[in-house]
Amino acid sequence: MEDNAVLRESNRILNKLHLLSAFFEDEIVYKIYLRTQVIHRLYESNPELDVNKLELFHVQFTSAVIDLLKKIKKINERNTSLLFEEIQLNKDLIQSVKDSDFNLADFNNDKQRQALRINNSLRRLYEVLSSDTDEYPFVKNINAFSARYAQDYFFDISAETLAQLTEYNPNEVYTHASVIIERKLMGKACKYDFRTEFYCGLKTGNLAIEVYKFIDEDTYYVFNPQRNLLLLCDEELLKTIDQASEVTRNERIIQELLDKNDQLQSSAALARISIPAEVKALLAENYKKITDINFLQNIAGFDAQANILKTMLNTDII
Known part of the structure; x- marks a missing residue:
């Protein structure tokens, strides 16, 4: 036993x-x-x-x-x-991240709306400058576009490139109470009836600018929403900017987290x-x-x- x-x-x-x-x-x-x-x-x-x-x-x-x-x-x-x-x-x-991300369809739709805001603002700015009034020329919420989409859909550039794109000669601009616009740009806007389209967004750190193109010719200009600054843009300088990747910041974060998991x-x-x-x-x-x-x-x-x-x-x- x-x-x-x-x-x-x-x-x-x-x-x-x-x-x-x-x-x-x-x-x-x-x-x-x-x-x-x-x-x-x-x-x-x-x-x-x-x-x-x-x-x-x-x-x-x-x-x-x-x-x-x-x-x-x-x-x-x-x-x-x-x-x-x-x-x-x-x-x-x-x-x-997925819940907070604005999808590409939203961005593409708002690009068109933003271009319309810019065109209307340019038209009103021309009228304000012509009549020499202090009226604020920009339409409502014109700065909201960059604030909403810059981190996800704007391309990264260096601080040096941003400086090049936003530098100007004070003798070559119209200075309004709230806006600075290059004289040649104002002339082209009038010539082509204020018909421009959104081309791309650029950012460095928390600073963002929007690039627009005239529909009737290959002429580009930048809009700096922080400074209400509008300047013609060198097309050759734009060619040096890497716009190959359309992967958004949030998509990169998601992929990195998936790889990590x-x-x-x-x-x-x-x-x-x-x-x-x-x-x-x-x-x-x-x-x-x-x-x-x-x-x-x-x-x-x-x-x-x-x-x-x-x-x-x-x-x-x-």
Whole structure:
């Protein structure tokens, strides 16, 4: 009866080791499980053997291995839970970015509306300058377009390029109470009946300008909404600006977060079943010992190895 109790307990220990070997998917852990199963069956099939030695083997070795692996499993699960929390935070941020992003259709529609505002403002500015009044010439919300779309849909330029595009000779501009416009630009606007279209938006840091093109000829001008400044623009300078990518800032953020989550998923999968190299080396050494043909004869002398396993439970290695 006593022997049966030892064997039943041995079976329970084997089940625990089997589950851990399946969890870690590690070759050395699986080999230890198989060898331990062989040792168990040896005693199970040979009643003449002293089953107390099997119990001693589990006390000295198997239980220590199980405790060590369970501790590693717990640490791994805690570490992977942190990775999964980061993944979820990234998912929440992705959704937040999507919710706050203005889509391309909105931008394209508002480009046309903004061009109409600019054209009407130019027409009114001409009338104001002609009549020499202090009336504010720009239509309502003309500055809202850049504020809304600059970060997502305007192209990046250097501060030097922005300075080039917005510098002017004071002798070549009309200066109104609230607006500065280049004289030649005002003349062209009159000549072509104030018919222009939005060409692109440019930004550097928090500063943004809008570039427009006359519909009837390849002439460009910039509108600086912060300064209500309108100047003709050198077409050659525009050609130096990289307009190849239409990927918005938010789309870049979303892609970066998706890539990050892929990396975190891979890291979590590895971290979940990771066993420190020092532990694996010790398990391999112990596996070698329990596969020795003389192991069963020397089972009582296995205390030193068992103590090393138990010591690892109280170190910072894992």
